[in-house]
Amino acid sequence: MMIPTDVFQARRAQLFAKMLPGSVALIASGSEQIRNRDVEQGFRADSDFWYLTGFTEPDSVLVLIRSPVLENLSQYQAAEAQTQPSRRITNKPVDNQAWLFLRAKDPEKETWQGRRLGVDAAPALLAVDLAFDIDELDAQLLDLLGHAQTVYFSFEQMADWGLRLADWLAELKSKARKGIQSPSQLFDLDEVLHEQRLIKSAIEIEWMRQAAQISVQGHLAAMRAAQVGGYEYQIHAAVEQAFRYHGSPRIAFNTIVAAGDNACILHYTENNAPLKDGDLVLVDAGAEWKGYAGDISHTFPINGRFTSPQAQLYNLVLAAQQAAIAQIKPGNRYDQMHQASTRVLTEGLLALGLLRGELESLLEKQAVKKYFMHGTGHWLGMDVHDVGRYKINGEWRVFEPGMVVTVEPGLYILPDDTDVEPQWRGIGIRIEDDVWVTEHGCDLLTQGLPRTPEEIAQWMQQTQMS
Template sequence: MVSAGMVCSTRPPSGSSSPSSSSTALHRASISRPMPSSGFNQPSSRSSMSSEPFRARRQRVLNRLGDGVLVLPTAPVRLRNGDVPHAFRPGSDFHYLTGFDEPEAVLVATRSSAREHHAILFLRPREPDREIWDGPRLGPRRAVKQLGFDEAYPMASLYERLEGILGKTKRLFYTLGADGLMDRSLERVFERLAVADYRGNPSAHPVIEDPGPRVATERLVKDRDGIKALDRAAVLSAAGHRRAMAFARPGIMEYELQAEVEATFRRLGSRRNGYESIVASGKNACVLHYVANDRKMRRGELVLLDAGAELDMYTADITRTFPVSGTFSEPQAEIYRIVLRAQKAALRAVSPGRLWNAPHQAAIRATIDGLRALGLLKGQRKRLIAKEAHRRWFMHGTSHWLGMDVHDAGGYIEPDGKPRRLRAGMVLTVEPGLYFSPRDRSVPERYRGIGVRIEDDVLVTRSGRRVLTEAVPKELSEVERLCQGQEA
């Protein structure tokens, strides 16, 4: 999925203002149709990984942060419409450090040494009456035993206990502005701490630092468990794309093809997509983030499918473009071959020590060469690159980080202002494309309305690269065979 630009509602301490009306609605039970307290529970409240990887991740992040207290809430629950909540997904940073899936939870952690830390999880208590409606909760006691936390307490005690914890520290690692209710509640904690120690002329609050950039730096290089999860997500996603190629035919709606892809994801164990599926047939393929998926697919057209399954909170991100009728027309094949050559050139540019944008530069060179060969661009390659002549038809970057988020955490620029260099363990997409608007009079009519993108997920290894999504065919003849019902 091309990138356009290359936390939790918590209970305030007693005496503070009440939550917003939407937050209140989430805690209100109706006699006729009880409202889930925070969105319906997922089938499990913890990752399939053991607790040890999460403890190791917490230690590495805390070592980056240094002395102080980390306070990290999960994502908030949000209402979709009326009293219906969006399906809950934990915040990625929170889950990366906890492995905990339930809503209304906060991690509080401090480092005791370079090898030891103390982690406390605040979460919803067990409530049998509530669990009849929403499903089982883990509860504090089992959180310690099953998730490896040092302590766990009900959410209602968060701010009272934070007073004792923050009263002993001069640094707080917390992201201001992500959760207004929690920001205001922490302000009241700071006020009470200052009043209690007024004779000491204390600071109004500890030094507050955003932990996000350091968590992102840690997430950028995947650990062994993260790579395993990405491998599994890639396998599921590849199966969905192969199914789509075999299923596509003239006369079906784009959303029917979407249903086949996502049903494959679900059957193989993915509970949700990593992002909204793009099923763009005909001229819709020229809209980069087209998600309406409501057009009837016609004979002789291409369909661009950009879809990825999420598994264990990690997502794949695959794009393939293939013929609805099973065979590329000659103009379609000409454009497709340019994009495929560009993608292969970009893949060869992925290796440790190279700049992260080296794949993009390689893709541009190959794309311009292909457009020159078709007569769509004229002039010397070097001059065309300097003029960015490709951007009329290839207007996005070639790569973005991939992991727990489809456009994953981690900066692209080093502190010295230079592009980041690739390291073993990083995962990025490689996805060049060409898009010729149906209204583009600068190209021959036979190319108008053609949009092609080819995207794979790539792990940087010590010796080079490994394409995680190579199970989905992309050679022109292999794509046609699969679309015609033959095994590629």
């Protein structure tokens, strides 16, 4: 289903308001990458580009032009026309404009590689002011930048833009005696655009809720597929089949299916080990919907029954997650959820004997890092580790309505950890949900999974019997 173009126009208008007068912003979709020989990787447009256009083709560039760049250009062209009557004056309005450079129609290439939108159809279908063949980018940008004071682009893409910008600026400098100026400021577009992306609109929250609910279906499929004697890759297949069946075009990140002590490897992706009786399996997977990511971690017993040590650690992680979620509300600092989760985990590990000492001393020394070495969460949006600052002027930022964050405490007891009793060794647990910050608190987008040991055991038993 097509997304209304006014969604993207509104986003561009919001960005225009933050750009300096007389500036130009450059946002590229990215190019297809070769997987091996003449086989391409599956292409996904750059998140910033999609956010501002809704367009998914490679080799495209969005150019945002903040007044008075076009006014200055029009005045210059009019003056040039008086001395050079043959010079063509482009009839362009002088307001803020969005120009799109994209691949031209090519029947032969489209027969092999798929349909292209083409230059002629782009303005109406994408609600941009002008569209050009991507081959015209250099010529058009030289004209524009000769009348701009500032250029915005992502400094993360310096390797892509750096040499090209250097060539454009050098050519403009060489024309200084003709009255041509060149931009005097280069700004990181991420500083303004990524803060804009951090606060989600109502429609974005609905898309993220759908991504989260499709992700839930994948994790339910994982529990249905788990059986002693099977393999991690069979669960992997069930997860991603459910994503596609429910309409997700792609995974949001590489799926993790980690059985037994593989769960102690945080980014384990081999997904080829056997499923053994008595082991837990940790599944970390998320679906994408309309460009937005879901991200869930779920840990459950392969045979449907937790052992006592597994249940004790699982309940501890679940309590830590609940404590963290309770801290998510407008006005609270981002780090408060991590402080809440680490306190619960430290208290629990101390009670179970995996940590020894005084509670406050253990908290001060961050002793829990031995078993919980990552953060409690991260921003979520178009990217699974989404954009936006975590600190402002060195201070943890406060939650605001429209932010979405994951909450994912965990415990990972290495199989060769001789500091703990054998019953705890090789257990890895992570519980992760996606949480939207609302006006008065928060809302769990990933509802629908059994979460307590009792709920999980009952759900798996009922599924096996049906």
